[in-house]
Amino acid sequence: MDPNFALEALEHENLGNTVYGRIADALIKGRLAPDARLTIRDLAQSLGTSVTPVRDAILRLIQDGALVQKSARDVRVPRITIRRYKEIRQIRLELEGLAARESALKADPAAIARLRDLIARNEAAIAGKDWLAALDLNQTFHFALAEIAGMPVLRGILYRLWLQMGPLIAESYQAGGRIMIDHHYAVLDAIARRDPDAAEQAxxxxxxDAGRIILERMEQREPEAAAE
Structure with a gap:
């Protein structure tokens, strides 16, 4: 066996995971809009890599439900239907509620300080109309709850849900403004008081509240589905 084979395979795998992570991060943080068309060559050029790891990453994201392939050369960010959005929202309510409860039971002073800092930076980003930064900080806050709870499996599940939710949240974030983070203060307060019920409720x-804004925009595009 070629002694370099294992090393080359490992490098290819690491590169593929890196490319997947970069595209997934763009989806989660809303940098790719619903119905945006992705081309492998453009992505490869943007990421400074060959087309092979990009193609592999695209296939993985299609399997995750984060992208859809409409034809051999047409890969897009999906437009989530109202029905699918409501299902994902219901799952998020259960899972992120669990993360908030466990955070209230396990958070130490450093974790509480981290959440407080994320909220303050998000306020500053919204005030400065830096919506990309605000979206990034919002997502980081939500994922931080699962991390503080010490639940990596839960965080992984949320990651896959946010692959689909990120573009939708980004579409509505500016319209929502401070509504998108108002309840973060209540979450922080409940965690600081070690009140799991209040954290879950917040x-x-x-x-x-964010969901109502998202649904209003979706219903404008899908009036027939909204009437069902």
Whole structure:
């Protein structure tokens, strides 16, 4: 066997994971809009890599439901239907509620300080109309709850849900403004007081209020589905 074979295979695998992570991160943070068309060559050029790891990453993201392939050369960010959005929102309510509860039971002073810092930076980003930074900080806050809870499996599940939700949240974030983070203060307060019930309720209100804004925009595009 060629002694360099294992090393080359490992490098290819690492590169593929890196490319997957970069595209997935762009989806989660709303940098790719619903119905945006992705081309392998453009992505490869942007990432400074060959087409092979990009093609592999695209296939993985299609399997994750984060991208859809409409034809051999037409890969797009999907437009989530109202029905699918409501299902994902219901799952998020349960799972992020669990993350908030466990965070309230396990958070140490450093974790609480981290959440407080994320909220302050998000306020500053919204005030400065830096919506990309605000979206990034919002997503980081939500994922931080699962991390503080010490639940990596849960975080992994949320990651896959946010692959589909990121573009939708980004579409509505500017319209929502401070509504998108108002309940983060209540989440922080409940965690600081070690009140799991209040933490779960606060994150549910956060997802619910943001969800109403998202649904309003979706219903404008899908009036027939909204009437069902």
């Amino acid at each position: 994150i549910a209100q956060d997802i619910g």
